[in-house]
Amino acid sequence: MKINFASTKLAFFLIAILAILIILSAIIPQKDISDDRIIDLKELLGDGYVVIEKLKLDEIYTSPYFFILLGFLIINMAAGNIRRFKIVYKTEKTLLKARHLGSIIFHLSLIFTLLSVILNYLYRHEVVYALTEGQALSNSQTSYLREFSGPAFTDSNVRYQLRLVTVNESYEIEGSFTRAADISLLPENNPVAITATVLTNHPLKWNNLEFHIGPKSGYSPELLINDATGKSLFKSFVRLASRKIEGKTFHYDYIVIGETDIKIDITVLSDTVILDSPEYQITVHEDERLLCDTTLTDKEIIDCEDFKISIPRLRRWCYISAVESPFQNWIFFGFWIALAGMTIGFIPRLLENKSRRK
Amino acid sequence: MNAIESVFYWTTALLHAATFFLVLLSLVFKKSSSFNLAKWLFVLAFFTLTVFGIIRWARTGHPPFVTLFESMIAAIWFTLLIFHIARFKVKQVPILLLPVSFISFLMMGWSSSLPADASPLSAALTNVWLFIHASFATSGAAAFLMAASFSIIYLMGKKKLDAMEKVSAKIPEYKSLPKTILNFLIFGLILWGVMIVSGSIWAHVAWGRYWAWDPIELWSLISWLLFGLLLHARLAFKLSKRLFCWLSILAAATVVFSLWGIQYLYETIHSYG
Numbered sequence: 001m002k003i004n005f006a007s008t009k010l011a012f013f014l015i016a017i018l019a020i021l022i023i024l025s026a027i028i029p030q031k032d033i034s035d036d037r038i039i040d041l042k043e044l045l046g047d048g049y050v051v052i053e054k055l056k057l058d059e060i061y062t063s064p065y066f067f068i069l070l071g072f073l074i075i076n077m078a079a080g081n082i083r084r085f086k087i088v089y090k091t092e093k094t095l096l097k098a099r100h101l102g103s104i105i106f107h108l109s110l111i112f113t114l115l116s117v118i119l120n121y122l123y124r125h126e127v128v129y130a131l132t133e134g135q136a137l138s139n140s141q142t143s144y145l146r147e148f149s150g151p152a153f154t155d156s157n158v159r160y161q162l163r164l165v166t167v168n169e170s171y172e173i174e175g176s177f178t179r180a181a182d183i184s185l186l187p188e189n190n191p192v193a194i195t196a197t198v199l200t201n202h203p204l205k206w207n208n209l210e211f212h213i214g215p216k217s218g219y220s221p222e223l224l225i226n227d228a229t230g231k232s233l234f235k236s237f238v239r240l241a242s243r244k245i246e247g248k249t250f251h252y253d254y255i256v257i258g259e260t261d262i263k264i265d266i267t268v269l270s271d272t273v274i275l276d277s278p279e280y281q282i283t284v285h286e287d288e289r290l291l292c293d294t295t296l297t298d299k300e301i302i303d304c305e306d307f308k309i310s311i312p313r314l315r316r317w318c319y320i321s322a323v324e325s326p327f328q329n330w331i332f333f334g335f336w337i338a339l340a341g342m343t344i345g346f347i348p349r350l351l352e353n354k355s356r357r358k
Numbered sequence: 359m360n361a362i363e364s365v366f367y368w369t370t371a372l373l374h375a376a377t378f379f380l381v382l383l384s385l386v387f388k389k390s391s392s393f394n395l396a397k398w399l400f401v402l403a404f405f406t407l408t409v410f411g412i413i414r415w416a417r418t419g420h421p422p423f424v425t426l427f428e429s430m431i432a433a434i435w436f437t438l439l440i441f442h443i444a445r446f447k448v449k450q451v452p453i454l455l456l457p458v459s460f461i462s463f464l465m466m467g468w469s470s471s472l473p474a475d476a477s478p479l480s481a482a483l484t485n486v487w488l489f490i491h492a493s494f495a496t497s498g499a500a501a502f503l504m505a506a507s508f509s510i511i512y513l514m515g516k517k518k519l520d521a522m523e524k525v526s527a528k529i530p531e532y533k534s535l536p537k538t539i540l541n542f543l544i545f546g547l548i549l550w551g552v553m554i555v556s557g558s559i560w561a562h563v564a565w566g567r568y569w570a571w572d573p574i575e576l577w578s579l580i581s582w583l584l585f586g587l588l589l590h591a592r593l594a595f596k597l598s599k600r601l602f603c604w605l606s607i608l609a610a611a612t613v614v615f616s617l618w619g620i621q622y623l624y625e626t627i628h629s630y631g
Contacts, residue, residue, distance in 0.1 A: 008594040019583040026576045179481045200481035201563050212566030323566040335555040342548050
């Protein structure tokens, strides 16, 4: 079967497949984007989820067929426009009429944009860290929340040590909410650390990388659990999730200790936490059995059957992401020019209508 | 919403209801006087909604695009703005009063069910790109709603349109309607495209990701692709004009869903303040 790569019908089918894939990705949760929903869907479908995995429907945007589709779209747009403008040039002896010019600018810019998207995917690097104040990357194996590096990315430029110094959140007088993180960055082979404040909308730019503060932050109490003999069972800062319910923010999470069945729920009780004297609600379960349910301040140690529980310190945590996105401005540029092309092509349509009315 | 805002908001809602009621009345009883009165009431509705927006902007310190409620009000305002501008330029437009007043009346009703409080802006929202992004989202939606309104008129059929001549002196030429619909679609596509790219720039500045595959981003892109698909289908398959009108209404529905419907189904980073 001979495929006419320049045909508008093919363009229609390719755009339709692209739209269908994107609709599917809106329905089926995608890896690294909506992991919570993936767990729910796996529970719902059971063994049926294998079909989704085999067809890579849970990672559509990184699957080979998605890039093949983009490739076909690029070829189709290029071939279609060459054919169209050959015909236009033959009949009108110019391509400079606004209507044709607008169309050619639009389609060429879209090709440029799609190529930039592919290049950016290949060379992009992004790491999201969830860090507690005082924590450096080397302190914890769990500080990497998500890491993505494109297949063509080389990490020669991005060796560094990062430490989160403090997180500050405040409401300005006019009501705006700001979030800032002081970070300390130690480039490899450089004994002098860079310290900087990273604010939302104001990233730190360093050596092709941008450091951003993430959209979420919260509290991180230091939880100490000892057994009756005084032996330490758990000692770590626990990152609490923040949830807004009816305008009030709640900081809550739970942990399960080691390989035991001990589950500890921690809730910060005060709505506006004063870091100097926080109060917590602690609930401890072993299997389904309630061991204790009590309040706790930073000065207290509670006895809960065979355990002694205390929270001596409270800190904050936030997300810090390090991003290298080398072709991103190409994408924006291509898209702006495409829209300009669309506008150039649109104006003669309006003028044509106007002259017809006259 | 404070007391003064409430007065202007509910006056606008009442004016919308009155406009739609009068247009229906004029069509049923073939009274051009009711139709002319409806046109003036709709101008007044635009005026009161503008005053509402200004008062709210002055009180909150930011353009009223941020919350779900505000974005819907902004889309109504842009729809009315495009309608009134087009009224002076395109003779076909006054007859659109029927679908436009109906759609904006429905949206006023929907907005009344949404929380109208103005919460403090989160850090990510204190960015000029937000206002570019949100204003193009709402104006793009308005252009698509205008296209959908023209489609409704076309789908009513030539006979019904001709019958309207008794109530409005300026009746569009029936066969020219699809071209006008197409113009509004292309206009909407340009505005919607600016919305997507400005949103990407804003997301990058705020969070370091220009595209996060968030449900609202996805559905905005789906809407953009559907309109692109519609334009290509028209060229490739010579769609019938009626089918073209039905599909443009369907595509406009995806725009409404991406802007305001998604909140009911998905968790999204577009938390609107």
